[in-house]
Amino acid sequence: MNKMIRNILTLAFVALYTIAISQDKDIPFDKRLFEDKAGFTEASKNIKKGDFEFFDGSSDNQAKALEYYLKANEFNPYSSMLNFKIGACYLNSNQKFKSLKYIEFAEKVNPEVDENIKFYLAQAKQLDGQFDEAIVNYRLFKDQIKRGDMVQRQFINKKIEECETGKELKAHPTRVWIDNLEDSINTEFPEFSPVISADNRGLFFTGRRPDSEGGKIDKTGFHYEDVYYAERGFGGTWSKSKNIGVTINSDSHDATVGLSPDGKSLLIYRGINSKNGDIFITREKEDGNWEEPVSIGDNINTEFHESSASLSFDEKTLFFVSDKPDGKGQHDIYMSNWDEETQAWGEAMNLGDVINTEYEEKGVFFHPDNRTLYFSSNGHKTMGGLDIFKSVYDAESGDWSEPENIGYPINTPDDDVYFVVTGNERYAYYSSYQDGGKGEKDIYIITFLGDKKDALLADAGLLEMEYKQSEDVASNNGGDIINDGGDIVENINIAKKTLVVKGKVVDGKTKNGIASNLKIINTKTNKTVKEVVTNPDGTYSVILPAGEDYAFTVSKDSYTIASQNLKTTKKDASTEKTLNFELFPPVAGGEFTLRNIYFDFDKSNLRDLSVNELDNLVSIMKSHPTMIIELSGHTDSRGDETYNQQLSEARANVAREYLIKKGIDKNRIQTKGYGESRLEVSNQEISEMKGWNAKNAGHQKNRRTIVKVIRE
């Protein structure tokens, strides 16, 4: 090797060594150390401006300080003090995860940079999920605290507990996928506070986008909050999100806080500042527009901060968050029942010590299963900041279960809040600021994968084939009273697990969706459980307690009726069922099936719950005074053929008698019994069905009353 090459390599080594050393060394902003005097002056100015904002203390100002500090840091990235300040600013921002590298560097090159550096480092480590190292630094910081300063010592103990919880939760992660919603929802601007209809079709959220109403920008540099919405098609794709419009959005902050499970009542937050805000409610009109939002009432809204709310599936109970002074501390969760007499929300009741703590409880969401309450808290067993918890109401005892942390990775050491779950418990939505997002806070969808599904081995031993045990299925509880820390709260239907039933009503000829009246009767109790008007496109979704049997009847002026029945078991809880309906105009030759005309078994006595369907028929016949119909009875194939024939005739006649009693001319109703001669589901098909339930449903389909229009 010649001498020149040796010199070049030596120089290169020295240069690299110098860089390596400088990265481990504090280089303060001392003019003498920098040759670029102009650059130094500019950086110093930025530090001064940053300090001005930084020492003002508010998080908004710290965001501004951060901008200046980062500019100065470009000139000299090796100042311990500047790195410390940048780290501290990040810790106060919604990008806390960025703090670690700055704090860590500051502490490494200058452990004396700030008397609280161990605390800052511990926080940054905790946020990064380095719980063991965080604990070490919290303990070191605790050693600095005076023995008598119990408040401070207790605070650090809580932080250490959080780290222990973090270790535990991270070791047993919840099986989920967390995915950023597509571009149609998220943008480079902040999107947060998603609320979702139970059927996972309607999403409302808060956005701070340039198209906000009024176009104003607040001191954070973002536009004022507005409500946006998007719809999810049956193919699973979200429509482009839109500003919901002036009826709901004002030129101030308007934010989503809750949505009724059917997606038709939206709760919004309106407030001037974070210390005072109220809950408003707006309802979707039949034409798809929204009513003017109105305050949810004086029993809910106070001079204090009401920030979050959620409705039960029957909209008879409201859970909300307030920091009014009679609580357990900071924000607490309250509930109120709808008073039918006064047509207003009743007195608010604190949910009690099981749910509320001396710390924060926020972001309440009551699941459509009508018993599970999700909320965020930093008072329960959290891994840092606010974590999401769930508590299940036990209708028998009237107690809420001990809140359970819903686990990592949904919960993180940072604040996790505003979490909503779809009716089938398959998906949840929340907002988060994460690397790889579209920019600022984005809305994420969480897919729950449930317990791990065991792969099945095929054991080819000479002796056996082995199968894994099937997983347990959760059972349901019943009851209808809730006990809130000694105060009995009445009229709450928190009882059973529910399922989502959705579908579409269409014109049988054109196949276009049509708005129509849907009535659902519990056939066990003969009580109407739901009466809704389907959406203009014919779609609907309803939440119903699982384990009951239902009769669905759809009607609309100028159409005949359509009906179906649905038997559910407790195993159907948290699932979705689809029931679609076709409605036809009553034209001669046309026919429609009444599936909810019930007779006592083996008899021709009309059961009370058949009345609804027959009353619908009465009203159709009254609105078509010249209409003549044939009522035909059909049985299933079980039993003797002749007997079934006679039974079907008798049943058709009983239905006819009812119509006559209701004022329909007897000459307008002909009857016929077909017995088992016209099965809708053949015996062969039924025999091939798997399980008793399926077979029984097949027989049920065959038991029907058909109305044939003889003359319009």
Place this chain on the structure above:
Amino acid sequence: MFKKLTCLTILSVCVISSYGQKDSTKTLGGGDVDQTTMDSLGLVNPELQKKYNAGVKAFTAKSYMDAVQRFTEVILMDEAHVDAYFYRGQAFKGLSKSSEAIADFDKTIVLDPSRAEAAYFKGSILLDDQDYENAAKAFDKASGMDKSSEKYPYYKGVSEFQMGMYELAVKSFDEAVKRKSDYAYAYNDRGSAKMQTGDIDGAIADYKNAVRHDDYLSFAYNNLGSAYKAKEDYKSADKYYTEALKRDTKYHVAYNNRGTARYEAGKYKDALSDYSRAIEINPKYAFAYNNKASVYIQMENYKEAVKNCDKALEIQPEFMEAFVNRGIAKEMLKDIDGACADWQDAFILGSENAEQYVNGPACTGK
């Protein structure tokens, strides 16, 4: 399927051959006297004897059609010729003419109620035809006719095992080992019956007796492995499967089973290697493909899991576990529709797990 069936066939051929050889040497000379006179004199008609010997020769040469013809000629000449019925029955058996064979064995027993072998051969035909109930009856009869032979109660036990009557099978195998205390197959099969009754320790003792009496019984070592696996003693299971493989290096089932023990022990790479070896030996072995998929699921390599399930299902289109596993892998690849379709197929095939998945939020909550 059970190794013991192979064993049965081997033993049958063995016994038939020995009878054939023994009786084909039974030749007598004679003159022109009628059969009754000859019988009363204890003499044999030379023409009949000639036909009979020709039948035995044809039978020994496995010319079963010819043998049937010769023995039929003998029977036409002497309708009480026990041996002719007996060997014609065996020739029919060789021609897979079960009902004709059984009729001849029945006739043999009528003519000679002490001929236990006839009941045994009848039982073996019924066993092959999977008429286990009647097979057990025939073997029981043979066992009663000849209380010294160990094979009759043994095959009675085999028949009972096949019917799922494991406790009765244990008793029959008890009788077999009582008659022959070093009967390795009987120990092995009693072990298998005990496994089915849940007596794993008893099974282990029997399998150990089996290999003590016959160290080359690779399937008994395999069963020992399976018994230890049932006790969740995967280390011992691994050891005995390895012993089985030392004795039979092409024993793909033992590779699969050892892979399963290793899988349960969390040794996924070793399991993968065993399943791959099983497939190398038997490329049509669907179980190993399915199990390989299970390993890939554990390793979170879902694409490979799907590929292996595809292969398993190509070989065995109604492979329930492979549908379940492919569904799991597809779900993790976010192909929810594909997963649900697979679970639906598994559900139709009877999988309870799949029923839950199909009715669970993944499939109902799209």
